[in-house]
Amino acid sequence: MSEREPMHVDGDTLEGGGQILRVSSALSCILGKPIHVTKIRAGRPKPGLRPQHLMGLSTLRDLCGGRLVGAEINSCEVTLYPGQIQGGSHRADTQTAGSVCLMVQSTLPCILFAARPSALTLRGGTNVSHAPQIDYTTTVFKPFAEKFGIKFDCDVRIRGYEPKGGGELVLSTAPVRNLEPITVTERGDITKIYGRAYVAGVLPIKMAKDAAATALRKLKQEFRDINVNISAVQEPRQGAFGNGNGIIVFAETSTGCIFAGDALGRRGVTPEQLGTNAAEMLLSNIRHGGCVDEHLQDQIIIFMALAKGTSRVLTGPITLHTQTAIHFSEAMTPARFTVSKTESQLPNADAYIIECQGMGASNPNI
Numbered sequence: 001m002s003e004r005e006p007m008h009v010d011g012d013t014l015e016g017g018g019q020i021l022r023v024s025s026a027l028s029c030i031l032g033k034p035i036h037v038t039k040i041r042a043g044r045p046k047p048g049l050r051p052q053h054l055m056g057l058s059t060l061r062d063l064c065g066g067r068l069v070g071a072e073i074n075s076c077e078v079t080l081y082p083g084q085i086q087g088g089s090h091r092a093d094t095q096t097a098g099s100v101c102l103m104v105q106s107t108l109p110c111i112l113f114a115a116r117p118s119a120l121t122l123r124g125g126t127n128v129s130h131a132p133q134i135d136y137t138t139t140v141f142k143p144f145a146e147k148f149g150i151k152f153d154c155d156v157r158i159r160g161y162e163p164k165g166g167g168e169l170v171l172s173t174a175p176v177r178n179l180e181p182i183t184v185t186e187r188g189d190i191t192k193i194y195g196r197a198y199v200a201g202v203l204p205i206k207m208a209k210d211a212a213a214t215a216l217r218k219l220k221q222e223f224r225d226i227n228v229n230i231s232a233v234q235e236p237r238q239g240a241f242g243n244g245n246g247i248i249v250f251a252e253t254s255t256g257c258i259f260a261g262d263a264l265g266r267r268g269v270t271p272e273q274l275g276t277n278a279a280e281m282l283l284s285n286i287r288h289g290g291c292v293d294e295h296l297q298d299q300i301i302i303f304m305a306l307a308k309g310t311s312r313v314l315t316g317p318i319t320l321h322t323q324t325a326i327h328f329s330e331a332m333t334p335a336r337f338t339v340s341k342t343e344s345q346l347p348n349a350d351a352y353i354i355e356c357q358g359m360g361a362s363n364p365n366i
């Protein structure tokens with residue numbers, strides 16, 4: 001195990017949220033560099049480690065036989081001494097509605113550089129706020145990740161919602177030698193729009209139907225000639241834990257770009273509002289003229305940094321999450337990013353190119 005002097009990671013930098021932990025701890029494991037993270041989630045109303053951050057960190061420690069110091073709920077400071085990433089079967093349970101999709105964000109990059117295939121059983125929330133819904137991970141993130149040569153399966157066994165959690169998915173993947181650079185700069189035309197509005201537990205299917213109908217109406221106003229298909233789904237009893245409702249809508253382009261908009265049910269928000277919010281989010285993600293939506297943007301930065309060669313991606317306005325991911329990727333790896341404003345084929349577009357000279361991380365086990 002490496003016991004070199006840990007690199008300092010200031011958790012109050014830029015976005016100041018949990019993403020700093022996920023990016024820096026994943027890179028720490030892959031590169032074998034210890035990190036000392038301070039001021040964890042200083043930018044959040046309740047700073048410190050929440051259950052999903054703690055589970056994410058301890059799963060990484062277990063995957064690589066490393067050592068964690070100071071890893072407790074609410075802790076604002078933690079040190080990770082990584083070992084060698086072994087992979088294999090592991091279980092992690094947030095015991096809350098902590099997002100399993102965010103655990104995928106921190107663990108997937110590591111298990112790609114493991115010695116053997118991995119299967120991680122992750123328990124918590126699958127469709128919760130301030131995180132990708134699992135449908136986003138499987139429909140938007142997964143096909144994009146494949147461009148880097150990443151193949152993974154996400155078997156959603158039980159869906160879990162706020163506040164109880166109780167969801168479960170199995171993330172499995174085989175190691176890669178290195179990641180391929182990507183060029184995603186052709187936005188194309190919107191060819192289809194689809195989605196799902198859902199209810200689980202005791203909530204009536206009418207809520208899903210109303211959310212779907214409102215989103216469909218709103219999207220049809222803008223895309224008269226395009227097929228829009230949003231289904232209303234009652235999650236099967238054995239496939240969902242507790243009550244929950246929400247909606248997620250996707251738009252696909254002729255060049256294979258996929259954008260999303262979503263909303264989650266909560267007290268005081270009508271199904272119609274959910275439908276409107278999800279449709280508006282999708283429309284704003286379509287209008288900027290980029291090839292990725294506001295959320296995919298930050299989620300691909302770590303893979304661009306690790307890839308072997310130059311990647312280029314056309315995006316909308318750069319988010320603070322993306323700036324944060326770039327900041328820590330550059331601080332921890334030799335990868336270098338540039339961001340420049342560019343023309344897009346759409347009128348009133350606000351598009352940028354993120355270019356990255358990737359470090360070409362290679363898996364020592366393959």
Ligand SMILES: Nc1ncnc2c1ncn2[C@@H]1O[C@H](COP(=O)(O)OP(=O)(O)OP(=O)(O)O)[C@@H](O)[C@H]1O
Nearest residue numbers: 017018019041044130131132133136262295298299
């Ligand atoms: N609606 C959404 N669809 C897809 N991805 C999302 C959505 N909302 C948030 N995300 C993604 O989830 C991640 C959230 O990171 P962030 O640092 O805010 O989270 P966190 O770990 O919950 O930390 P904190 O609690 O400190 O905010 C980002 O990658 C963001 O792009």
